[in-house]
Amino acid sequence: NAGVTQTPKFRVLKTGQSMTLLCAQDMNHEYMYWYRQDPGMGLRLIHYSVGEGTTAKGEVPDGYNVSRLKKQNFLLGLESAAPSQTSVYFCASRAPGVTGELFFGEGSRLTVL
Amino acid sequence: RKEVEQDPGPFNVPEGATVAFNCTYSNSASQSFFWYRQDCRKEPKLLMSVYSSGNEDGRFTAQLNRASQYISLLIRDSKLSDSATYLCVVNYSSSASKIIFGSGTRLSIRP
Numbered sequence: 001n002a003g004v005t006q007t008p009k010f011r012v013l014k015t016g017q018s019m020t021l022l023c024a025q026d027m028n029h030e031y032m033y034w035y036r037q038d039p040g041m042g043l044r045l046i047h048y049s050v051g052e053g054t055t056a057k058g059e060v061p062d063g064y065n066v067s068r069l070k071k072q073n074f075l076l077g078l079e080s081a082a083p084s085q086t087s088v089y090f091c092a093s094r095a096p097g098v099t100g101e102l103f104f105g106e107g108s109r110l111t112v113l
Numbered sequence: 114r115k116e117v118e119q120d121p122g123p124f125n126v127p128e129g130a131t132v133a134f135n136c137t138y139s140n141s142a143s144q145s146f147f148w149y150r151q152d153c154r155k156e157p158k159l160l161m162s163v164y165s166s167g168n169e170d171g172r173f174t175a176q177l178n179r180a181s182q183y184i185s186l187l188i189r190d191s192k193l194s195d196s197a198t199y200l201c202v203v204n205y206s207s208s209a210s211k212i213i214f215g216s217g218t219r220l221s222i223r224p
Contacts, residue, residue, distance in 0.1 A: 031210055042119075042200055042216035043157065050210050059116075059213065090156055094212070098145045098204060102212065104156035 002026050006091050006105035013081045013112045021076040021108050023091030031094040032074040033058075033102070034066065036087040043090060049074055081112045116140060117203050119215035127223055130191050134218045136184045136201030145204040146177055148186050150197045151217065157200055160186075188220075196222045 004025045013019055023032065030051045035043035035058075045058030049068040063085060065077045074093075078085060088109050092102040119136045126132050138146075146163040161168065163175040163184050174187040184201055201215035 033212060035214070040121075043214040045211070045213060048211065056211070058211070099147075099162050101147075101159045102149075102157070102202075104158070106156055 004091060004093055004103050004105040006089070006108045008108060009106065010109050011111070013078075013110065015082060015112060017081050017112075018077070018079050019081065019110075020078075021089055021091070021110075023074045023076070023093075023105060025072055025074075025093040025103070027093060027095070027103065028071070029093035029095060029103075030071070031100070032068065033092045033094070034064075034074065034076045035090045035092070036060065036085075037090060037107075038087050046076065046089075078110075081110075083112045086110060086112045115216075116205060116213050117201055117215040119201050119218050121216055121218060123219040123221055125221045125223060126191060128191060128193060130222075131187065131189050132191055132220060133188075134186045134199055134201075134220075136186075136215050138182050138184070138201075138203045138205075138213075140203070140205050141179075141182060143203045143205055146184050147202040147204075148173075148175055148184075149200040149202055149214075151200055152197050157214075160199070191220075191222050193222050193224065196220060 033048045034046040047066040052071040091105045094100045148160040149157040150160045151157040172189045176185045198217040205211045205213045
């Protein structure tokens with residue numbers, strides 16, 4: 001019963017490198033989200049998707065790109081990593097309906113040196 | 114102004130105490146509201162949804178005041194296991210798809 005799976009769980013990058021975080025869900029949810037969480041702070045929405053082939057900007061989209069080519073996958077890309085992007089990244093998918101629950105992955109800890 | 118605001122705490126209360134958190138949101142078109150709990154270095158998990166009529170789940174009671182645009186969470190007879198960060202969450206858009214988190218309120222229960 002996997003739910004939401006994020007890969008990789010840990011990554012260290014040098015400034016200027018690129019990488020992609022993968023989020024996969026097996027619950028057939030339409031809505032998926034990427035958040036970042038910095039120490040002592042709540043989650044800030046980066047991008048979200050309301051279905052295959054669609055994406056939208058959240059609160060802090062700059063420096064990130066996303067793609068939702070398949071319903072079950074939501075990719076978060078950093079084209080040129082910066083130290084300010086050092087954070088824990090959480091992916092979530094949402095159950096149907098206005099009150100649908102968010103199901104989170106375990107998080108991906110990214111450090112940019 | 115942040116879209117969802119919470120008192121960051123920390124709240125440090127003795128076991129058995131009653132503690133209350135408040136949260137305010139800025140978009141009057143927001144459609145649904147939640148409290149999530151996050152343990153240290155873990156992913157958030159749903160604690161309860163919040164309805165206008167108020168709802169209760171054991172020792173937890175959540176209230177929504179649409180006129181004043183605030184949400185509250187009351188924890189009665191607090192347990193050591195209630196120590197966590199409590200996140201106020203608002204489904205922010207009229208399309209009910211943009212979900213915004215508050216910065217969280219940290220609660221520590223002492224024996």
